Amino acid sequence: MPVTIKDVARVAGVSITTVSHAFNGHDDVSADTRDRVLQVAKELNYRPSHVARSLVLQQTHNVGLLVSDFNTNPGGHHFLFDVMAGVHDQLAEFGYDMTLLSTTTAMQRLVSYIDFCTERRMEGVIVMGMRMNDPYMREVADAKLPSVGIDLPILSPHCGYVMTDNIQGAMHAVRHLLAKGHQRIGFINGHAEAVVSVDRLHGYQTALREAGLKVDPDLVVHSNFLVQGGEEATTVLLTKAPDVTAIFYASDLMAIGGMRRLLRMGKRVPHDVAVVGYDNIDLGEWVVPALTTVAQRRYDMGKASVDMLMGMLRRQERPRACLLTSEMVVRQST
Amino acid sequence: MPVTIKDVARVAGVSITTVSHAFNGHDDVSADTRDRVLQVAKELNYRPSHVARSLVLQQTHNVGLLVSDFNTNPGGHHFLFDVMAGVHDQLAEFGYDMTLLSTTTAMQRLVSYIDFCTERRMEGVIVMGMRMNDPYMREVADAKLPSVGIDLPILSPHCGYVMTDNIQGAMHAVRHLLAKGHQRIGFINGHAEAVVSVDRLHGYQTALREAGLKVDPDLVVHSNFLVQGGEEATTVLLTKAPDVTAIFYASDLMAIGGMRRLLRMGKRVPHDVAVVGYDNIDLGEWVVPALTTVAQRRYDMGKASVDMLMGMLRRQERPRACLLTSEMVVRQST
DNA sequence: TTGCATATCCAAAACGTTTTGGGTATGATT
DNA sequence: AATCATACCCAAAACGTTTTGGATATGCAA
Numbered sequence: 177m178p179v180t181i182k183d184v185a186r187v188a189g190v191s192i193t194t195v196s197h198a199f200n201g202h203d204d205v206s207a208d209t210r211d212r213v214l215q216v217a218k219e220l221n222y223r224p225s226h227v228a229r230s231l232v233l234q235q236t237h238n239v240g241l242l243v244s245d246f247n248t249n250p251g252g253h254h255f256l257f258d259v260m261a262g263v264h265d266q267l268a269e270f271g272y273d274m275t276l277l278s279t280t281t282a283m284q285r286l287v288s289y290i291d292f293c294t295e296r297r298m299e300g301v302i303v304m305g306m307r308m309n310d311p312y313m314r315e316v317a318d319a320k321l322p323s324v325g326i327d328l329p330i331l332s333p334h335c336g337y338v339m340t341d342n343i344q345g346a347m348h349a350v351r352h353l354l355a356k357g358h359q360r361i362g363f364i365n366g367h368a369e370a371v372v373s374v375d376r377l378h379g380y381q382t383a384l385r386e387a388g389l390k391v392d393p394d395l396v397v398h399s400n401f402l403v404q405g406g407e408e409a410t411t412v413l414l415t416k417a418p419d420v421t422a423i424f425y426a427s428d429l430m431a432i433g434g435m436r437r438l439l440r441m442g443k444r445v446p447h448d449v450a451v452v453g454y455d456n457i458d459l460g461e462w463v464v465p466a467l468t469t470v471a472q473r474r475y476d477m478g479k480a481s482v483d484m485l486m487g488m489l490r491r492q493e494r495p496r497a498c499l500l501t502s503e504m505v506v507r508q509s510t
Numbered sequence: 511m512p513v514t515i516k517d518v519a520r521v522a523g524v525s526i527t528t529v530s531h532a533f534n535g536h537d538d539v540s541a542d543t544r545d546r547v548l549q550v551a552k553e554l555n556y557r558p559s560h561v562a563r564s565l566v567l568q569q570t571h572n573v574g575l576l577v578s579d580f581n582t583n584p585g586g587h588h589f590l591f592d593v594m595a596g597v598h599d600q601l602a603e604f605g606y607d608m609t610l611l612s613t614t615t616a617m618q619r620l621v622s623y624i625d626f627c628t629e630r631r632m633e634g635v636i637v638m639g640m641r642m643n644d645p646y647m648r649e650v651a652d653a654k655l656p657s658v659g660i661d662l663p664i665l666s667p668h669c670g671y672v673m674t675d676n677i678q679g680a681m682h683a684v685r686h687l688l689a690k691g692h693q694r695i696g697f698i699n700g701h702a703e704a705v706v707s708v709d710r711l712h713g714y715q716t717a718l719r720e721a722g723l724k725v726d727p728d729l730v731v732h733s734n735f736l737v738q739g740g741e742e743a744t745t746v747l748l749t750k751a752p753d754v755t756a757i758f759y760a761s762d763l764m765a766i767g768g769m770r771r772l773l774r775m776g777k778r779v780p781h782d783v784a785v786v787g788y789d790n791i792d793l794g795e796w797v798v799p800a801l802t803t804v805a806q807r808r809y810d811m812g813k814a815s816v817d818m819l820m821g822m823l824r825r826q827e828r829p830r831a832c833l834l835t836s837e838m839v840v841r842q843s844t
Numbered sequence: 845t846t847g848c849a850t851a852t853c854c855a856a857a858a859c860g861t862t863t864t865g866g867g868t869a870t871g872a873t874t
Numbered sequence: 875a876a877t878c879a880t881a882c883c884c885a886a887a888a889c890g891t892t893t894t895g896g897a898t899a900t901g902c903a904a
Contacts, residue, residue, distance in 0.1 A: 562890035
């Protein structure tokens with residue numbers, strides 16, 4: 177039904193070879209015929225088939241964005257959406273398309289996501305939202321398919337990653353609190369299976385030691401990155417260590433929950449307890465008091481992952497570990 | 511490089527026709543050879559090429575999700591992310607892939623998005639985040655390409671739409687406030703180019719008239735759906751109509767901004783001024799006071815748009831207007 | 845034995861491109 | 875006049891599938 181290169185050739189009175197050459201700017205076609213071909217193509221509204229071209233060129237210009245548990249990722253949009261935008265835009269910059277994949281749907285189709293990508297002849301895949309204990313982890317690591325993980329620190333012959341330097345980020349946050357004179361600084365972390373949690377804990381501890389303080393295990397509580405988790409963990413923390421004067425939360429959502437709980441307990445933020453979050457979600461600016469937080473460059477993470485993948489694809493670069501810096505956003509909660 | 515149907519045929523000692531038939535469950539292949547072919551295919555790790563199949567079958571099983579200004583859509587993730595998840599999951603259910611498109615990147619590639627979709631032989635496209643005055647609007651409406659708009663009420667021979675019943679939603683909100691005894695109810699709307707704004711205003715006015723109240727133009731202020739806009743608009747509203755006892759905001763973000771501003775002005779929510787938002791974003795549950803709001807079924811909107819598109823594609827159904835109901839979520843702000 | 849239905853298989857065309865390896869004029873150089 | 879370079883053009887193969895229209899063999903009825 178759609179108009180093909182044959183139609184153009186027939187109407188323009190040339191061979192399909194010539195049409196192809198005219199379209200792709202080869203120099204063995206006279207200016208006259210080139211113009212005529214292009215004119216005819218425009219009149220017929222000809223659009224070359226990406227599918228046919230993919231088949232003959234053996235490259236699809238298509239990469240997958242694999243999101244773990246896309247549909248059931250509570251609060252995920254605060255982080256994933258911007259990363260996705262970065263991935264998409266930068267792929268477009270290179271002339272690549274982005275196909276969205278989810279582990280859940282892959283699972284229910286009963287094919288590994290690698291098979292899924294192979295069938296579609298995807299040139300690579302970017303993975304995000306996955307935990308270290310995810311069953312798909314090994315598959316990502318072992319795959320021949322060029323891939324880049326976001327917040328998923330796997331280095332293998334075909335798999336690189338990009339993530340925020342969470343150690344540095346957490347150190348920033350704790351140093352900021354130390355500079356404000358705090359000594360008893362609580363840390364409410366995300367779940368331990370998240371790789372970022374490990375690093376943030378490490379950064380928290382390092383910053384304390386750096387200041388000559390001892391690391392008190394009672395000051396650290398694990399939670400789930402969400403508002404309610406932040407609330408509950410705050411109660412736990414305050415019973416274990418009632419003397420904290422500052423709390424560092426591993427996500428803004430938990431920090432918002434924490435502030436809410438602190439308020440309930442009659443503690444004033446930042447007067448009685450200072451609060452720092454992590455992520456810089458848009459609403460952090462508008463809660464009361466406005467949230468001091470560590471900003472991740474989400475959009476840039478998406479872009480960087482594409483850059484790495486393109487390097488692997490087009491310049492045979494080896495996969496790397498790419499760490500992006502983060503920066504403090506100081507507002508009223510400290 | 512990847513293993514093809516030829517390889518399987520050669521190793522199994524049959525023709526490629528037989529391999530194809532074995533794979534697609536045709537009955538003119540003996541059980542013996544079928545098993546052998548499948549066995550060989552598994553050993554070679556054969557994956558049929560989706561590309562080649564698309565070419566010969568003339569259908570790609572691919573639809574585009576066109577997001578207007580994907581990267582520069584502030585606060586967009588609160589709504590778009592869930593819709594996207596619904597679209598993706600439901601497409602997967604039908605065996606379709608989802609390719610993400612953005613008007614901005616399409617624009618900078620200097621091709622209309624229709625051409626973009628035609629080149630890729632997409633079977634349809636779902637459009638979201640677009641305003642009525644968007645330059646791409648006409649293109650969507652006139653296109654031969656089967657399409658479904660989300661919150662974009664265009665009906666044409668090849669274009670249907672799904673949206674929340676915003677009239678009903680706004681009426682719910684206002685009725686709720688009326689039931690609480692409020693008479694002077696302000697309305698802070700989004701920008702007028704958003705179609706949802708028109709409907710929500712309509713619903714607001716209808717509910718008031720229904721209650722025998724006059725519609726006072728001083729009670730309506732237009733803003734931009736965002737937190738800061740909500741703040742500013744609240745000030746404007748309160749200078750024009752200092753006697754309001756309730757405000758209905760056309761987005762949760764504006765409602766959050768509004769509550770913040772009200773607090774600053776010494777008004778207590780809900781005691782002095784009751785507040786209702788729209789959207790049911792996740793954080794509405796956690797602000798203080800927790801936000802009463804109108805919940806849109808975002809995920810379902812995505813699913814519904816896919817269902818409609820599939821109906822058009824596979825059963826030649828005509829594009830329709832699909833309205834989803836919304837429901838009140840009553841919390842502490844009223 | 846012949847004819848015929850059935851079961852099983854396959855060669856070749858088709859899908860819409862790109863690329864290879866030429867071919868035929870034309871004009872300039874010997 | 876013969877040779878050669880150049881400019882322009884094209885037929886055919888290839889990419890990896892599906893589908894069409896048989897072909898061959900087997901078993902059974904006439």
